[in-house]
Amino acid sequence: MLTFIIRRVIASIPVMLGVTMIVFLILRLIPGNPVILSLGTNATPQSVHFLENQLGLNKPLWQQYVTYITGLVHGNLGLSMQSGQPVSTLLSGRLAATLQLAFAAFIVAVISGFSGGLIASRFHKTVIDHVVMIMATILLATPQFWLGILLIMVFALELGWFPVFGYGGLSHLVLPALSVGLIAGAVNVRIIKNEMMAIMHHDYIRTAQAKGASAGRILMAHALRNALLPTITILGLQLGYLLSGTVIVEQLFGWPGLGSLLISAIQSRDYTLVQGGVLYLSLIFIIVNLLVDILYAIIDPRVRYS
Numbered sequence: 001m002l003t004f005i006i007r008r009v010i011a012s013i014p015v016m017l018g019v020t021m022i023v024f025l026i027l028r029l030i031p032g033n034p035v036i037l038s039l040g041t042n043a044t045p046q047s048v049h050f051l052e053n054q055l056g057l058n059k060p061l062w063q064q065y066v067t068y069i070t071g072l073v074h075g076n077l078g079l080s081m082q083s084g085q086p087v088s089t090l091l092s093g094r095l096a097a098t099l100q101l102a103f104a105a106f107i108v109a110v111i112s113g114f115s116g117g118l119i120a121s122r123f124h125k126t127v128i129d130h131v132v133m134i135m136a137t138i139l140l141a142t143p144q145f146w147l148g149i150l151l152i153m154v155f156a157l158e159l160g161w162f163p164v165f166g167y168g169g170l171s172h173l174v175l176p177a178l179s180v181g182l183i184a185g186a187v188n189v190r191i192i193k194n195e196m197m198a199i200m201h202h203d204y205i206r207t208a209q210a211k212g213a214s215a216g217r218i219l220m221a222h223a224l225r226n227a228l229l230p231t232i233t234i235l236g237l238q239l240g241y242l243l244s245g246t247v248i249v250e251q252l253f254g255w256p257g258l259g260s261l262l263i264s265a266i267q268s269r270d271y272t273l274v275q276g277g278v279l280y281l282s283l284i285f286i287i288v289n290l291l292v293d294i295l296y297a298i299i300d301p302r303v304r305y306s
Helices: 002-029 034-039 045-055 061-073 087-122 127-140 144-158 170-199 203-210 215-243 247-253 258-267 271-299 301-305
Strands: none
Touching: 002 061, 002 271, 087 127, 087 170, 087 215, 087 258, 087 271, 127 170, 144 170, 144 247, 170 215, 170 247, 215 271, 247 258, 258 271
């Protein structure tokens, strides 16, 4: 197991280096001078030259990349062009809010997805199955912002159960988490049901049925474990997406996460903050996928030797 983990960690290093290079090059190959875009067209040549020198943008590209990587090794993402604060400090300050929303939405997605998928597979081809799948299909076709607005209208404005927007206690977290988690859970419903129904035709399921095992026991004790592997792939991608910041929902509910910070940085043309933010989110996604690979090996030992 330890050997497998070491191999996966080593395999992730080139991916991380590739991400740093892509982020570095894309922002420098975009047409226009980022310093002028940040300072405005009325900026004096002296101020433009000073900021270019401060950011190292007047050096050859390879020197800029070496400086960039050296800074990353020491945890230095540079200074924000707008506020002058360290980019790492700004990103870390928003990380807690993103983690809260991401994990709350992930819990909603897991609970709703597994519940709906198991119910639909347990009552296959019945009215209950059709109702669950219709609801999942409707949620899949619903944009996050529209669902968020609907939840605000019903549960915040009409019923007054939750605040409309802002960052605070559990009451502020419920509506944003539902806006993201229910749609993600609808994806899980379809996947879990399809996997469970495919597994129900295997020989060991027929053996359990022949021994008189109840339908509920067959689903939970025999089928569910074997349906987890493909489901974990989707859950890992969903968690990585959620941790990367749900931009639209954060904007809608005034949630101070990484996604809303990155949007503000793009609008204010904060070159270094955008670069640091994109890198931050990319590395989070890579780490989550690494953890999913390790979880794969724990659930199915055959993966370690493949």
